[in-house]
Amino acid sequence: MIHVVLLIACAVAIYLACEWFVNAVEWLGRRLNVGSIAVGTVLAAIGTALPESVVTFVAVVFGDTPAQQDIGVGAAMGGPLALATVAYGVIGWSLLARRRGAHEDWGDLNKLAKDQTWFAAVFVVKVALGVVAFSIKPWLGILFFAVYAVYFWREMRGDDPHGPVEDLEPLKLQRRRPEPATWAVVTQTLAALAVIFAASQLFVLQLDAVGPMLGLPPAVTALLLAPIATELPEIMNAVIWVRQGKTKLALANISGSMMIQATVPSGLGLLFTPWRFDNTLLFSGAITFMAVLYLLITLRSGRLSVSRLSLAAGFYGLFALALVPTFT
Numbered sequence: 001m002i003h004v005v006l007l008i009a010c011a012v013a014i015y016l017a018c019e020w021f022v023n024a025v026e027w028l029g030r031r032l033n034v035g036s037i038a039v040g041t042v043l044a045a046i047g048t049a050l051p052e053s054v055v056t057f058v059a060v061v062f063g064d065t066p067a068q069q070d071i072g073v074g075a076a077m078g079g080p081l082a083l084a085t086v087a088y089g090v091i092g093w094s095l096l097a098r099r100r101g102a103h104e105d106w107g108d109l110n111k112l113a114k115d116q117t118w119f120a121a122v123f124v125v126k127v128a129l130g131v132v133a134f135s136i137k138p139w140l141g142i143l144f145f146a147v148y149a150v151y152f153w154r155e156m157r158g159d160d161p162h163g164p165v166e167d168l169e170p171l172k173l174q175r176r177r178p179e180p181a182t183w184a185v186v187t188q189t190l191a192a193l194a195v196i197f198a199a200s201q202l203f204v205l206q207l208d209a210v211g212p213m214l215g216l217p218p219a220v221t222a223l224l225l226a227p228i229a230t231e232l233p234e235i236m237n238a239v240i241w242v243r244q245g246k247t248k249l250a251l252a253n254i255s256g257s258m259m260i261q262a263t264v265p266s267g268l269g270l271l272f273t274p275w276r277f278d279n280t281l282l283f284s285g286a287i288t289f290m291a292v293l294y295l296l297i298t299l300r301s302g303r304l305s306v307s308r309l310s311l312a313a314g315f316y317g318l319f320a321l322a323l324v325p326t327f328t
Contacts, residue, residue, distance in 0.1 A: 003209040010203035011232070014196055018236040021047065021192035022249075023172050027185045030168065037108075038155045040241075040252030041115070041259075047193055048233040048253075049260040052079065055201070055230075056265045060272040069273045074281065076265035078227030080123065080258055081284050081319065084291040086228055087235050087254045089313025094242040095306045106247065106304055113299040115255040120292050122147055122262045127285040129270065130277035141270030148263035155256070169244075196233045204229045224320050231257075284319060291315040 025047060029039035052075065059072030106112075122144070129137060171180035173188045207229050228235075234257045241250040269275050277285070291312055298308050 003206045003213065007203065007206040007210055010199045010206060013199040014203065014232055015236050015240075017192045017195035017199065018233055018240055020172055020188055021196065021233075022237055022240050023169060024185055024188035024192060026168050027171055027180060028189055031182055031185055034156065037111070037248065037252045040249040041256030042152060042155045044237055044249075044253045045234075045256030045260055047189070048196065048237060049257055049264070050193070050197075052200075052230055053260070053264050053268075054197075057268055060268050072265070073269050073273055073275065073277075075227075075230060076126075076261070076269050077277075077281050077284050077288075079231055079261040079265065080119075081288045081291075081316070082227040082231040083234060083254055083258045083261060084288050084295070084312070085316035085319075086313050087231060087238060087257075088251075088291075088295065089310050089316070090235050091238050091242055091247070091250050091254070092306050092308075092310030092312070094239050095247065096310060098242070106251065109299050109302060109304060112251055112255055113296060115259065116292055116296050116299065118151060119255070119258045119262050120289065120296065122259075122266075123285070123289060123292070126262060126266045127277070127282065127289075130275055130281065130285075133274070133276070137275065138271050141267040144263040144267035144270065148259065148267075151259050151263075200230065200233060203232065224323070280323070283322065287315050287319045287322075 022044065025044050026036075026039055029036065029043055032043075034043065056072045056075050059075070060069050126144070129140065170177065171184055171188060173184045174180040204226060207225055234253060237253050238250040241247070241253065294315070295312060298304050
């Protein structure tokens with residue numbers, strides 16, 4: 001029973017910490033003179049992906065056994081799968097719950113499509129490297145870091161910081177000040193990230209304990225539930241921004257997080273592990289690519305809608321159904 005209570009408490013803590021984080025990161029973007037979209041694709045994405053990247057780094061660099069290193073490789077594949085399917089689906093469901101979408105301001109769909117194209121190109125290379133072996137393969141990890149550096153530079157340069165200025169909610173740490181102090185913005189950002197990191201790790205640990213209590217095979221927890229748990233901060237951010245009517249930021253946060261997940265953990269995995277995929281990882285890669293292709297077709301045709309966005313989560317359901325025979 002204690003594990004269930006802790007699981008719920010961690011989920012609540014992550015949500016509340018994300019409330020403080022998105023509030024602070026918007027002010028941080030203004031302090032750094034960053035455009036509103038780059039706040040989602042870069043600042044928020046780096047903030048919420050950093051704890052996961054640290055965990056991946058520890059697993060692949062300091063893991064004493066192949067099994068421990070496999071955790072890092074699995075996370076590098078599970079993260080993009082959860083983001084490309086469940087995270088986008090949750091945005092659609094959140095809009096449906098708020099009965100919005102008929103005249104939803106999606107922002108620049110071409111920009112979002114370009115982000116997904118970047119991700120798809122990197123992801124194909126990432127998966128292809130998982131089925132081959134050659135002497136210089138580990139050094140290609142550096143190229144993945146370089147790709148993210150280029151993406152980072154493009155986002156920071158491409159988003160107009162002098163565009164329309166949105167009214168921001170007062171910083172929660174200084175509610176009575178219309179313009180918060182920089183130290184307060186930085187403190188709230190770092191404190192919220194620390195809580196998100198701690199609560200996310202505890203959430204995953206409790207999930208590992210609750211799974212067997214519910215009669216779920218360990219494989220179900222590892223392959224289906226753990227990836228969603230590790231991407232919970234990004235999903236929570238998206239829900240909060242949708243609730244605030246900032247759907248463009250929610251979509252930007254997911255697309256930016258996908259680029260980080262496609263590059264940084266992959267670069268670490270290539271440098272410090274054999275980076276070889278089994279059939280399950282290859283299948284997860286195929287489902288991820290199908291989901292991204294679906295999103296690309298929808299975006300390029302200009303037919304993005306709440307219902308079509310919600311359907312993205314169906315690809316995760318397809319992944320789960322295909323894995324059922326391996327759990328019996």
